[in-house]
Amino acid sequence: MRSGARAQAAINILSEVEARKRPPADVLKDWGLSHRFAGSGDRAHIGDLVFGALRWKASSAHRMGMDDPRAWVLGALRWGFGVDATSLEQHAYEETHAYAPLTEAERTALAGDNLASATEAVRGDYPAWLDASMARIFGAARAEEGAAMAAPAPIDLRVNRLKAQRPSVLDALLASTQLKPRPDGSPAAFLTPWSPDGIRIPWSQGRSFPWAKEESFVKGGFEVQDEGSQLTALLAGVRPGMQVADVCAGGGGKTLALAALMENKGQLYAYDVDSRRLANSHERIERAGVRNCQVRTPRRDQDVLSDLIGQMDLVFVDAPCSGSGTWRRAPDSKWRLRPAVLDKRQVEQAQALALGAPLVRPGGRLVYVTCSVLPEENEDSVARFLAQEPGFEALNPRQLAGEAGLSAMLPHCHKAGPGLQMTPLATGTDGFFFCVLERRA
Ligand SMILES: C[S@@+](CC[C@H](N)C(=O)[O-])C[C@H]1O[C@@H](n2cnc3c(N)ncnc32)[C@H](O)[C@@H]1O
Incomplete structure (x- = not known):
């Protein structure tokens, strides 16, 4: 397939995503099954185009003066992937399956660039309703931060x-x-x-x-594992011999990072409120050679963490969140996020903290992490917790970075209340929030 036909395939796939409200990955898979002549290179390019169109949807719509799959794909090709306007004109004539020739309005739009006149949300390719949240954490740099959160990830x-x-x-x-x-x-x-x-x-x-x-x-x-996720385990201050509980363990990404730092000494407990999410972790723990991790699967009739109350040196809460910090890996998710979901996540964050806090021994640490940049689920969730639990106090990130040998990274992070905020622009990582609360002795 040549460039014009790949672009038209991406337009067709996005039209199906829009019309049927289906996940783009599912539509891409179906397209591959029904177009067996397309090679792996074609499928990879078309996948990049579909997700590129979604990454830069708002800025492309503004630049093209049209808000539809064709405008998103042409915009992604021109400004996301750097294809020049003359090539885009020619690609339409390459073969019968290529996109239709450019209109006069498209030709004019592709030859210029009006993005400077757009709002921050459009320039940063994030939903307009989140502008106040983005402004709280990033101020005047929010369009730049948003643009980095839209770019493809390593x-x-x-x-x-x-x-x-x-x-x-x-x-x-x-x-x-x-x-x-x-x-x-x-x-x-x-x-x-x-x-x-x-x-x-x-x-x-x-x-x-x-x-x-x-x-x-x-x-x-x-x-x-994204480098930001690795850094949260390093900054937590876990050491060999400790008693550690990972209470939002999910598939085990952080659990495995914590286990490696513990060198199979001490005890690690992995729990998640959703037992299905823990299912994968057994195989991963085995493959990683971890021998000091107990997976505690929730049971309806039993509190499976009750014996850990007041015993843990460190409790890791990798809280459920909007995932805004990983938009660069799942660009469709940013457009699907709704205020009600953000509200729900904050309730779940409070529940996860309330579950983890009693396990911390006096002098021990409660580590709160999200893969989000939104202050509502980061510093606000920590502030709400501290208002109810005065027995905890936030540790200075400078101390934590020093302990972890990561002082050089600190100036690159945003300060976010008592915690740190990593972002694609600031640290070259996914967007992670990190905060450590210590239980007073
Ligand atoms: C961000 S994900 C965890 C990702 C995982 N730690 C990793 O690194 O792969 C958040 C997890 O928290 C779990 N969760 C949600 N509410 C919870 C609660 N109240 N208590 C414990 N876990 C909860 C979800 O089921 C989900 O698996």
Whole structure:
């Protein structure tokens, strides 16, 4: 398939997403099944175009003067992927399945750029109703922060200290035939700047990396985990020998990062209110060589955490949230977020904190993390908790970063109430909020 036909396929897929309110990943999959002639390269390019169109939907609509799938795809090609206006004109004539020739209005829009006249929400490609929240955390930089949250994300890996070392995993990846060289000659994988365990595979248009087939992954040498997520485990201050509870463990991403830092010494408990979410963690724990983790599955007739009350050195609350910090990985989710959902998440955050807090021993730590940038579910949730639990006090992020050997990262973070805010623009990570509360002795 040539560029014009790939673009038209993306337009068709987005039209189906819009008309039937279906998840784009599902429609893409169906499209692949019913267009068997399309190769893996075609499917990867079309996937990038569909998600690119959703990433930059608001700015493309403004620039093109039209708010429909064709305008989003043309806008993504022109300003997201940097295709020049003349090439876009020519792609329409390449083959019969290409998009229809440009209209005069499209030609004019693609040759210019009126984005400077748009609102912050449009320039930052985030929903207008969230502008006040974005302004609270980012002030005048909110359009720039939003634009970075809309850009494609790299794949970050966390090398599992229990089984491997970072240099050897990096060497194995660079030697892998699955990881294609980059067209510009830059490294296909490199060390992340902050996490001592991180490896980054930069995003590359139309390319996917089947990491699950890598031998070093199969043997437990690495997990896929954004560097920001790795940093929350490092900043928490977990050490070998501690008693630690991860009470929103889900699929186990943070659990495994905490376990690696504990070096199989001490005890780690993984719990989640939703037992289905814990299902994957057993296999991951096994593969990672973790031997000190008990998965506590919730039971209707029993409090499975009651024996841990007042016993934990550290309780990790990776709270349910809007996921706004991961919009760059799931751009469709930002347009689906509604005020009622944001309200509901705050209730769940209070519940998760109320579940974790009693487990903390005097002098122990309650770590609160979200993958969100919205103050309502970050500093506001912490403030509401502290108003009800005066026995806890927030620790200074400077102290935590110093303890974790991450002081150099600190100036790059936004200050968010008593916590830290990482963002794609500030730290090159997903958007994570991090705060540690200590129970007074
Ligand atoms: C952000 S996800 C966790 C991701 C996971 N820690 C990881 O790193 O892969 C939040 C989790 O909190 C769980 N959850 C929601 N409300 C909860 C509550 N009141 N108590 C415990 N877990 C809760 C959800 O089921 C969900 O799995």
